[in-house]
Amino acid sequence: MSRLQRVAARDPRAGFRAERTDSSTSVPQGLLKSARKSGQLNLSGRNLSEVPPCVWRVNVDVPEEAKQNLSFSAAERWWEQTDLTKLILSNNKLQSLSEDLGLLPALTVLDIHDNQLTSLPSAIRELENLQKLNISHNKLKMLPEEIANLKNLKGFYLQHNELTCLPEGFEQLSSLEDLDLSNNRLTAVPGSFSSLPNLMRLNLSSNQLKSLPAEISRMKKLKHLDCNSNLLETVPPELAGMESLELLYLRRNKLRFLPEFPSCRLLKELHVGENQIEMLGAEHLKHLNSILVLDLRDNKLKSVPDEITLLQSLERLDLSNNDISSLPYSLGNLHLKFLALEGNPLRTIRREIINKGTQEVLKYLRSKITDDGPRQSDSFPETTAMTLPSESRVNVHAIVTLKILDYSDKQAALIPDEVFDAVKGNVVTSVNFSKNQLQEIPKRIVELKEMVSDVNLSFNKLSLVSLELCMLQKLTFVDLRNNFLHSLPEEMKSLIRLQTINLSFNRFKVLPEVLYDIPALETILISNNQVGSLSPQKIKVMENLMTLDLQNNDLLQVPPELGNCVSLRTLLLDGNPFRVPRAAILTKGTAAILEYLRDRIPA
Structure with missing residues (x-):
């Protein structure tokens, strides 16, 4: 008919x-x-x-x-x-x-x-x-x-x-x-849900669920399960048998324990932040062979087991706001791109090292693995390592042991020559000149071009980026936040290893064109500027870009084509004057924002 x-x-x-x-x-x-x-x-x-x-x-x-x-x-x-x-x-x-x-x-x-x-x-x-x-x-x-x-x-x-x-x-x-x-x-999920054999993505977040049915494990194709913001006190052990599961979100619940995951061989992201988890044991970690992201923030953890080193694929680990007083030195052997430790009563790592960022923390932990006994610098105050009057303002200990050239928080208008002279024949991989009054980047920084990978020039008075910085060919991380920058030089495209750039709290009105030409960029932080436009077509070509922070800018509209930038894992848009997507969409996270935008691309 x-x-x-x-x-x-x-x-x-x-x-x-x-x-x-x-x-x-x-x-x-x-x-x-x-x-x-x-x-x-x-x-x-x-x-x-x-x-x-x-x-x-x-x-x-x-x-x-x-x-x-x-x-x-x-x-x-x-x-x-x-x-x-x-x-x-x-x-x-x-x-x-x-x-x-x-x-x-x-x-x-x-x-x-x-x-x-x-x-x-x-x-x-x-x-x-x-x-x-x-x-x-x-x-x-x-x-x-x-x-x-x-x-x-x-x-x-x-x-x-x-x-x-x-x-x-x-x-x-x-x-x-x-x-x-x-x-x-919703207060319950029917056990009959297990009869949805082709379901790949299930979002149950922000309901009133106190439990999940054991039958949920029969969803053999389920890849993405989101149970954030519920009332879950436990999850059924059968959940650990979901062989296809790749992303599991259990944030903002009432969990006290983690399940073991013997069959979840494909699990890439596990988010259990904002719960009441008190213990993390080897049994919780030993099967997470493919895990890339582990979110444990805002729990009650007191320690991290040595078995954390089993997670050789781990890229992002969030341990912030727990009760952790020490970390296993073996953690330094992981190839982490992001490690969050804020809000813990850590006693074994100095705050200044944590403030340097992930790579410096890992470097510090690795250096401790080879220690046969207490270092001389652990037995005496740090100032005893500074013996020469000409070096009285230079942290020689940091240069020798941590490979950091640190002249931060001095409110200096210039970096003295003695700071660069103190490097001598040592290898320095990080430079920290933050919290000064610098109006230009020190020209002598180019002397470190064969070794430096991290540069922190935040909280200064820079109005332009000099070509000396563009000559640091090994640079992977640069922090330029809280300056007076409004543009970046085209020569920065020579920084082919640059992975992270922080441009927050400057005076940019557009996303700098040169950023589109840096192939290795994974993270662009440009919040609290005046950015009013960006090119989704050029962003889409940036295959490695995973994090784009555009919070508190002047975007009047979000181009729908941005939804095609599927490599983005974190897209932050809060605090802009656009009307859509609405706040309700933004709070659901990056995947929901990208899906919303894709649905609005003109046919």
Whole structure:
């Protein structure tokens, strides 16, 4: 039976009923004509309080132009129209949908997010071809049982509603791959969820869940499970048997213990920050062979086991705001790119070393591994290592043992020659001239170009970056925050090893062009400037870029094409004057922001 025949069977007069001109005025005839050709109709943001009947009947009624013109070219034969497959009604004021929704059985995409819907019509059962349904940011308290009829549904987005439970038969949505139930009022997850064999992404964050069903482990294809911001006190041990799981979010719950993960061989990110975990043992770590990110911040950990060195793939470790007083020296053997330790009562590492950043902490820990006994510098105050009057302001101990040239927090307008002279024949990998009054970068820094990888020039009065800095070919990290910079020289593209640059609290009005040409860049921090624009096309080419901090700038809009920059793991946009994405989207994190932007890329 053809589509029109099926419609006629429900309504014998459907093909002959005239359009209601009073309602169709909200939708231009040209838009409807275009929809008949393309199969797509976008009515987003039109302030609609109801959907005009002409929309539901776009493939049923004789079009208005056919009544006025009796001669048609081949391209205008309305009876050869394309069935509507994509309908976007988002960002309106809809409180309900008509049962006439069933007159669009060919729909594959229906987007009605950001409205005021309190219910869905039972006619939704007719949309058997639907593959993507977005009804997020509404006021739904329940779903109709007819939802179970959508056998081809792959993406179902229900976040930010008022759901307290799910209807019977929900598990019959066997094609589901992506399901977002975050920010609702769910108190339980049905065990029948295990009958969703193709589900790859499940978001249950910001609900009222006190437990997860053991049956959840039967989701053999699940890669991403988000249970942040619930009331979980434990997670079922069966969770550790989910072989395909790659990302697990359990932040902001009430967990006291971590499960073991013997079967989660593919787990790349484990986020358990803001819980009440008191112990981390070898049994929790020994199977996390592929882990890249481990977030343990804001817990009650008192120690870190030596077995942390089993995590040879680990790149980011967040231990901030715990009760850790010491770290195992073996931690220095990990190839971490980011290590957070703030808010711990650490006694074995001086605060000045922690302030230098991840690589200096790891370097310090590695240096301790080879110690056979206490160093002379541990037995005497640090000042005893500074014997010569000419070196009285230079930390020679830091140069010799930590390979750091440190002349920070002196409020100096110039770096004295004696500071560079103190290096002598030693190898220095880090330079710290922060918290001074420098108006230009010291020219003698070029003498260190064969060895220096980290440079900290933050909290000075620099208005430009000199070419001497661009000659440090081994530079991987540079901190230029809290200066007066408004541009960067093109010569910086020669810094082919540069991975992290901090430009926060300067005077940039655009993202500096040269940054797009530095291939190794992984992190760009440019918050608290005046950046008003950026190029998503150029950012997309930056294959290694994982972190982009644009907080507190002057972005009036976020280009939707930025959603294609899939390499980004952290995108921070708070504090800009744009209207969309809304704050509710920003709080959901980078993946949600990128998905939101991708959905708004013009077809």
